[in-house]
Amino acid sequence: MLRSTTKLTSNVLRTTAARLQSTLVIADSNDERLLPITLNTITAAKQIGHPITCLVAGTKVGPAVETLSKVDGVQKILTVENEALKGLLPEVMTNIVLDAQKKFNFSHIISGASSVGKNLIPRVAALLDVSPISEIIGVKDAETFVRTIYAGNALQTIKALDKIKVITVRGTSFEAIEVGNGSAASEALDTNVSVPDNVEFINQELTKSERPELTSANRVISGGRGMKSGDNFKMLYDLADKLNAAVGASRAAVDAGFVPNDLQVGQTGKIVAPELYVAVGISGAIQHLAGMKDSKTIVAINKDPEAPIFQVADLGLVADLFNAIPEINEKIDKHISN
Template identity: 65%
Template sequence: MFSYGSKRLSNLIVNGIKRFNSTLVIAEHDNANLSGVTLNAITAASKFGGDVTCLVAGEKTASVVEQLSKVKGVSKILVAENEAFKGMLAESIAPLVVSSQNQFKFTHIVAAGSATGKNLIPRVAAKLDVSPISDIIGIEDHETFVRTIYAGNAVTTVRCKDAVKVLTVRGTSFEAAETEGGSASSEQFAGDGSSNELSQWESADLSTSDRPELTSAKIVISGGRGMKNGDNFQLLYTLADKWGAAVGASRAAVDAGMVPNDMQVGQTGKIVAPELYVAVGISGAIQHLAGMKDSKTIVAINKDPEAPIFQVADLGLVADLFKAIPEMTELCNK
């Protein structure tokens, strides 16, 4: 009969749990490049211990598989190539994920908290008859997670007892996995999903820009209702080009038709956490704060000294933005 101290026994149990954990990460991509948010999801998945498997679904994905094979922490890549997976439609990908779960019995299924992940994960959870846990910002152990509620105004810790935990993770809460040092193997996976009759991918019109991607930029300048019209956003574009920054917008600006909705920062837009966030003409509605309040430094420019944005800002400038922004741009030229 063996006798163990309580601390040693606890470590044995924890290590045993980690050894039996296995996580599937849904890889997002455009058939050519791996999405940055997938690297954040891989970091979150690695916290469970055990093997991390990535699922790449699409067509002609060899470039994506090659990139993913070098990511540190990835053990294996499942490659499912079919024309039906174009655009990563949830109606096609969800049955594929369920098939992989039935075959490999993962303990966790993880996707980034992006538009794709938010669309896919609830469908996967419903098919597996488990509860999805969305937008987690912390992991305490293999079944205990931290997430925000009430538009980020409260933080809750939840424990999930389901056999498989189905999650989306907030990318800004986890560091990106290293893109070098990995040696993952890949294998073809022919699961269900190619028989989707509910929806069909037609086309996508993607805007292109030399500026950094909004969710990964170190500096973000966002405009709100105070910009008055879309033409005035050129003031922010000019300053952003000087700083090497990305340009975002509040929901009010998007709803007013000033800018496209892929620029929206907030609870129903993109979640960002740059080194510097500059809010220009933004009042500071809760919906917007939920998407940017994790930024390292927040600067607010607003002519209303009572604007709520000043309550969360590290630095505030009470001024007319149509004078302040050109002056800031001019200083960059000196």
């Protein structure tokens, strides 16, 4: 009889512990909208299988909260609205996340692998005395995750033994969850928002363009060292406008000063996985391939038939780009006019 009671008590404890498992998704947003990577991060959080709470912090959280409230699978939204959150400084955000953790005791804390997440998550993990898991591309279960190593040439499966799992998610590896079927309620998080004396947000300058944002575009056209100068990128801008595509670049093109570094695609730049990726004058260094090889269709244009980019390309054109790109632009113009 005693053994039966002990077994029952053990089962109750296990059931209670299971109920306490929950995930905090740190939303990436600005005053105008929820940024797309958050929807990819929520997809990863759903695969963990625990109830999801989202944290939205900023100077104006209304638009992001409105979107998140309609996302299926989000049960609660915690909000922190304060002028001190301008720029989402990690020194300020860290204390907010830790306060949320103290109050709700989440088993998983997740953010997208954006500039905000990459700044924030290591700080949170250090103060919680756990090991952060960076840029996962797959979820096997609540404790086991997949990420890339060696510039994407190998996959690493990690079993996290820490009580609290602190994770960043590579957004391009997860489909964005649909918005429209949820009904999550929001509540203000009771926390002290303060900026440390040794930190000050001065300003941020964001590149504005009518073209799609690079990391979320369905089509991307990138140029490399073969473009020879920044002026020659005008050919790619014209082609991108016709295809409603974003423009990217290899590190070689950025280092040469052809284009600004916010266009860089690769291991030390942005990770993209569009439906169509066109690599123009890019040889295909391993660091660049790490940032775009998950694209659905890869088209390479290069005059060197031995260029490594052709090994990953679905379609390849061996030609001088200074002849090929104007001809492609001309053919598209004729097609549009007809």
